[in-house]
Amino acid sequence: MGDRDRHPHRQGRTGAQAEGAPRPQEARQDQRLRREDCIVIPTREALREDTIxxxxxxxxxxxxxxxxxxxxxxxxxxxxxxxxxxxxxMAFIYPCELNNARILWHHAIARCETTGYTGYTPALHTLAAWGHFVAGERHGAAIAVHAALAIDASYVMARLLHSFLDDGLDPDHLMFLVLEERDKHPEGQS
Incomplete structure (x- = not known):
């Protein structure tokens, strides 16, 4: 049995097939990239800035x-x-921001859960927990943290908030860190 018989995927082109096939250099010339045909993939930093x-x-x-x-x-x-x-x-905690931030997190959770994005909601639940915690609503914060951990038990920020809540700590120290990070950005917006 010849090599071609044992490996049908190795069968080479012969005769008319070989003559009609474009040569590699011709194929490359036909496939020149145009700028408008390219997909631009933003960097992680650009996506982060766009999100914020x-x-x-x-x-x-x-x-x-x-x-x-x-x-x-x-x-x-x-x-x-x-x-x-x-x-x-998390830095959207000033009184003029907190209410709309909390509405946004809860609305986003509800929409994601009804559209099949539940697996992507630990961050939203954690942000909702943080909003409740900052507003002094420990019970609401605990519920939201548990929801985040039910989806991803290893979600670090949710575990940190859970520890703060369990230990009866106030959000002040964490708020200081969050606001310090916010101040690092020239626009002063998280």
């Missing part, structure tokens, strides 16, 4: 964040899978 900017715009807007469309909610949710973006989103 989007959250900032939603929270600072006078409109109710619960009216956001699913595409915007999913962009925010996917952006918050980055721990640094999530940590920076």
């Amino acid at each position: 900017r989007l959250i900032h715009d939603v929270i600072k807007n006078d409109d109710d964040p619960s009216g956001l469309d699913d595409a915007t909610i999913h962009r925010i949710t996917m952006g918050l899978t980055d721990p640094i973006a999530r940590d920076r989103a």
Whole structure:
């Protein structure tokens, strides 16, 4: 049995097939890349900045964040899978921001759970827990932390908040760290 018979995928082109096939250099010339044909993949930092900017715009807007469309909610949710973006989103704790931030986190959780994105919600549950914790609502914070840990038991920020809640600590020390991080950014927005 010849080599071609044992390995049908190795059968070479013969006769007319070989003559009609483009040569490699011709194929390359036909496949020149045009800028508009390229997909630009942003860096992790660019995605992080886009996520924080989007959250900032939603929270600072006078409109109710619960009216956001699913595409915007999913962009925010996917952006918050980055721990640094999530940590920076925790800085929306000033009184003029906290209410809209809490509405956003809860609306995003609800939309994600109804659209099949539940696995991406630990950050949202953690942010909701943080919002409750900062507002002095320890029970609401505990519920949200447990929801985050039910989805991902190893989610570090949720575990940290869980420890703070269990130990009866106040959010002050963590708030200081969050605000310190916020101040590192020139725009002063998380």
